[in-house]
Amino acid sequence: MFFLLLCVIIHLLSIVQAISQLSHALDNWQMRLFGQLSSIYVQEDIIYYHNTLNQQGKIFKATGQVQSRNEYIMCDFFNYVKYESNQKVVHLFNNGFQILAQLEITEKIDYCMIGLNGEFIIIAGQTIFSTIDERLFQKIENQIIYAGYIFEIPIIVIQKKNQICVFSIKNSITEDYCVQSKKAGKVIEFGKTLIYYDNYFAYHLKDKKAKEINIDLIRKTCQFLGFSETLVVRTKTNKQIVDLQGQIEYQFHSNLHVVENSETQKYYFLVKQEENYLVIQSFDRESQKLTLQTIELANISNILSAFIIDLSLKQFLVQYQDLQTVLLENDAILWQTEQSLISIDNIFYQKYEYEKQKYKNSYYESLQQNGVNNPFIVHQNAILRVLNEIKDLKEMLIQFINGFDNQNIKSNILEQSFGLKQQVCFLTTYNTLLCYDTKELKLLQKLHINNLDQTYKLVALHQIELNHVQINDYKGGSKNHILFYYSNQRMKLYTFILDLSLGSIQQVGSRRCKNIVWTIPYTMENESSQHINLIILIDEENKVFTYPENDNYLNSKEIILYKNDNGVLIGYKLQDKQLEKIWTLTIKEKILLIRSSSQIGQGDPKVANWDDGKVIFKLIDYKNFAILTSEEDSLKLQIVNAKSGKILFQGVQNEVDLDQYINLVFDEHQVFVTYQNQAKMIFEIWTVEIYHMKIECSFIKMLEYYYFSQDPTNKHYYKIKHNAVFLQQVYGFPLGIKFLGITRTRKSLTKKNLLIITTFSQLYQLDRNLVSARRRENSELENPFWSNDLPPYQYELPINFKSMVTHDQTFDFERFSLEPTNLESSGLLLVYGSDVFFTIITPDKSYDMLQNNFNYDAVILTTVIITLAIQVLQKLIKSSNQVKQFKVN
Secondary structure (H helix, E strand, C coil): CHHHHHHHHHHHHHHHHHHHHHHHCCCCEEEECCCCEEEEEEECCEEEEEECCCCEEEEECCCCCEEEEECCEECCCCEEEEEECCCCEEEEEECCEEEEEEEECCCCEEEEEECCCCCEEEEECCEEEECCCCCCEEECCCEEEEEEEECCEEEEEEECCCEEEEEEECCCEEEEEEEECCCCCEEEEECCEEEEECCCCEEEEECCEEEECCHHHHHHEEEEECCCCEEEEECCCCEEEECCCCCEEEEECCCCEEEECCCCCCEEEEEEEECCEEEEEEEECCCCCEEEEEEECCCCCCEEEEEEEECCCCEEEEEECCCEEEEEECCEEEEEEECHHHCEEEEEEEECCCCCCCCCCHHHHHHHHHHHHCHHHCHHHHHHHHHHHHHHHHHHHHHHHHHHHHHHHHHHHHHHHCCCCEEEEEEECCCEEEEEECCCCCEEEEEECCCCCCCEEEEEEEEEECCCCCCCCCCCCCEEEEEEEEECCCCEEEEEEEECCCCEEEEEEEEECCCEEEEEEEEEECCCCCEEEEEEEEECCCCEEEECCCCCCCCCCCEEEEEEECCEEEEEEEECCEEEEEEEEECCCEEEEEEECECCCCCCCCCEEEECCEEEEECCCCCEEEEEEEECCEEEEEEEECCCCCEEEEEEECCECCCCCCEEEEECCEEEEEEEECCCCEEEEEEEEEEEEEEECCHHHHHHHHCCCCCCCCCCHHHCCCCEEEEEEEEEECCCEEEEEECCCCCCCCCCCEEEEECCCCEEEECHHHHCCCECCCCCCCCCCCECCCCCCCCECCCCHHHECCCCCCCCEEEEEEEECCCCCCEEEEEEECEEEEEEECCCCCCCCCCCCCCHHHHHHHHHHHHHHHHHHHHHHHHHHHHHHHHHC
């Protein structure tokens, strides 16, 4: 008994210590992305780039890592404009140094250029600003469709009724010429000139004149080679490089991509992918000679674009359609990156399936397989048995020697068992699936979804168990992911099964239908108590179908749905595979956001607050949803019950800057709205909480009424006029709020804090109690719902920089994804945008993890005392038994 107790104590201590070590040794990781490149400029060891998201930055040529990036308006690769929208102020920067303190502009900046005298030219809307001595300021009557350079002279192209006109900007803005155009077209930079084209006309815009180009030639053009002033034209059989008059200079195969050569006009470089080989062709324009270079690569995708980095070293930067980017030098790969994460459709997690290592003795393994017929029990095979024992001993010793890093192995298994180490998978808009290890940032799987063009978008992703579902032509694991992709243009829905265990994405279905409005995961039991998993899909014509097709299991549950139809909210009831309209609500204002009260990660939510000697019941109904509308400078919040269509609450906030970020979150009984108050020049958090009017002073009564009653308190509350109480409060948040969300854990037993992505792209964790509507506002007034356990109300929230999850680093974030672990205190947090940041977050570390001041000495001392006490008690019991035996005798 003593030995068993001691083993249990030692085992518990090892787990506690391991969890504590995990809590202190968690490493964050990050990825900075440069995305899809549109142009580059190379200077020594730095690649300056501009991407299709209008971002600019610097890449280390040696590693491919992003050194810096911004979303400012670039004047060139070294000078940019920073627009502070909160202050309506423009800052101009030259290589990082501010050269103009401020310039008031109320409109969005569209273009920035550098004039001949070094002055900045800023174009906002139809207004042109210049920083020359007299501060040129002029408004153009017509729309500006382009700003650029012709032979280094800043010009603008404006659209008139049936013309486009070119204006040059020097000491003043003067019109150079106008040419015929039926509607706004597109302008392409072409060497030191410009090409303009619409559906009817095409022009080569030169200094003080425009030369018309054959529009049919431009329609066939798939690439403009500006520095050589030639075009790449696609024909039925091949591609051709032609000049502006249509004269053919070089003809080649259609699968080749021409590299934009910014260093010299002597060569054309053409690249193509053949299976897993990259072929680079160099064509000398003077000697007409062609040389080949072949490099082995793992990527078999089509090439999207290619750039020359260094001609003398033969360095090429190649970017594929899945945005994998590779820098090559001669026959070597210097670095490669996966850039498709800059555009993420969905994120999901997959737990590791691990098995503990077991040493199996060959003799007993054979005995288990063969039973009494085992040859090892025969005398003549005794030598063979001894040899196998030696073999097993040898393997154990080898594993022991190789396991010198045994602590890492234990740590790895522990991280998997507690769910702290999982696979995080990204589905991108480039039809690519990428799976990484959340602990080590190691790429585990990369898959490409075939048969999809750019018109197909991800509709939904669900996990489904396929044990009892028959799917034609599919043999895979029991738990897989179902992907639905839909094309509005083709009116077609594709269904794929993703099996991570096999590393495959297989198309299993397709059908023609209208746009999909709802996808609902559906689980129930059949007669044999087997769980049937279905996905219910409903299109905009209210047609209901399932995947896999099954009509026999949709007749028991009532599903309440709602949708927004151009400002008209409509409620539906789905039952027996029939969608029935049950209510209609017309919204006059502009609808900004709609959010449902979601039940995420918990079976039975905490429904009561116990403080101040009383029990206050939360009113949690997952059929409620919040709708946020705007009108002029005001926000209107409404809470609606989806079953009845009844408006339960309405509230309004004025002086709202509708051009800034606005967020809406509905979690259980709380609604949070964030916006910028333009009068106070601060972001605000508007909190609305829903409670039952009934307050109970007895904890036992609370259990009886809410947990054990046959008629729960919240039944049909929305039909009763005064059964719900709505509390609201507004708080000022000193940092800008870009995105708002809530932490969650496996059972939601711990507190759920607010997570805020600030306008400076940092991640801040805010204690939810600080924005509670129950904070006492006035000590003289009494409100039964106010709390004495919470701090008194204060408008401006304090900022605790220790709560900054990203510390002092700045990133470019848009959203985040949370995944619970087996530790109730911890969750996996992945923040993404143009940067990806991963960490493990512990909103309530005290729940099942050790505090930093945990006293290990006290635990060890207690264990020693218990051990000694057991020894003493055993001797006393033995002595007592001897005394009793003596008395009996």
